[in-house]
Amino acid sequence: MNASAGRAISDYQIQFLYRPGKHLSLGQFETLAGELRECAATCFEEVPAYQCLVETREALSDKVLAVAWRRDGHIGGLCSAVLLPVEGVGEVFHLGLTCVRPEDRSAGLTHILTSKVAVEYLLRRRPLSKVWLTNAACVLSSLGNVALYFDEVYPGPEFAEQPGETHLRIARAISEDHREKMFVHTDARFDEDAFVFRRANAGNCFQKKAEDTRFHHRRADLNDYYSNLMGWSDGDVVLQVGSFSLLTGARYFGSRLLSSLRSRGAKVRVSARPHKGTQAA
Structure with missing residues (x-):
């Protein structure tokens, strides 16, 4: 029986x-x-020197994270976002x-952690306006x-064709200034017509195969839409640019949003391990 x-x-x-990293x-x-890297080691053959997995204070000083601590004091899953300055x-x-450990994937942590990090950031930084976001995958x-x-x-099947x-401003800024934050090769070509970095993942641990259904979406139309933008064997990566607000939170993250609103200002003791005094939000 699965543990x-x-x-x-x-x-x-x-x-x-x-x-x-700042406090x-x-x-x-x-x-x-150490716990972040230990969790990631269950998801990669070799932990990449990327994002919150770089063991320096600087690497954790522009990050916003949601982590799921297990009762044994280890991290079962993590979601880490990067805050990028874009002029204008x-x-x-x-x-x-x-990243979610294989033995913890039955609890729905991916959606819970993503909604937690987005909603808490929104409430902290832009409660009355919208936040621009990106995803490269x-x-x-x-x-x-x-x-x-x-x-x-954008690109997305339910948004404008252009x-x-x-x-465009955000995509160009990422291509020019923030490739390292996204683990995109410096020599990858940004295809502005498709919003795709060509050969961005070629040969690295993030490259996927088209036939690997473990990474497919439950909706076939979305799989088809994004597959048609990429050259799988070339290691292409789609850059999505969008936004979210409290209205988005109410529609899609309703229970998480209500929970966060109720607990604003509350202190969270994470585990018995040496995190005493760390606060949530």
Whole structure:
């Protein structure tokens, strides 16, 4: 019998961390950095030097994270977003990395952690306006979920055929200034017509195969739409640009939004491990 059978969200403590590299004590930082990499090691053959998995304070100083702590004091899953400065737009929220241990995948942590990190960031930074977001991926389930659960997503089957001015401004800024934050090769070509980085993942741990259905979305039309934008064997990556607001949260993250509103300002003790004093939001 699978050891994770019957595991529920009540088995975890969900913590929100805002720019943790700026304020955690040395002990808290070292424990968090080690636990993040330990969780990621169950998802990659070799943990990449990428995003929140780089063990420096600087690497965790522009990140917003939601982590699911298990009762044994280890991280069962994580969702880490990067805050990117874009001239003329402000702070852009990049949905960077989600990892869930194989034995913890029965609890629906991917959706819970993504909604937690997005809603908490929105309530902290832009409660009365909208946040621009990006996602760079070749994973069809990720691309499909962003298209479904966020607003103004380009490219996307339910948005305009052409990107808006802000979509273009953000995409160009990412191509010029923020490739490293997305693990995109410096020599990858940005196809502005398709919003695709050509050969961005060629040969690295993020490249996927078209026939690997583990990474497909449940909706075939979304799989077809995004597959047609990419050259799988070339390691292409789709760049999505969209937005979200409290209205988005009410539509798609309703229960998580209500929970966050009720608990604003509450302190969260994460685990028995050395994170004492760390706060949520």
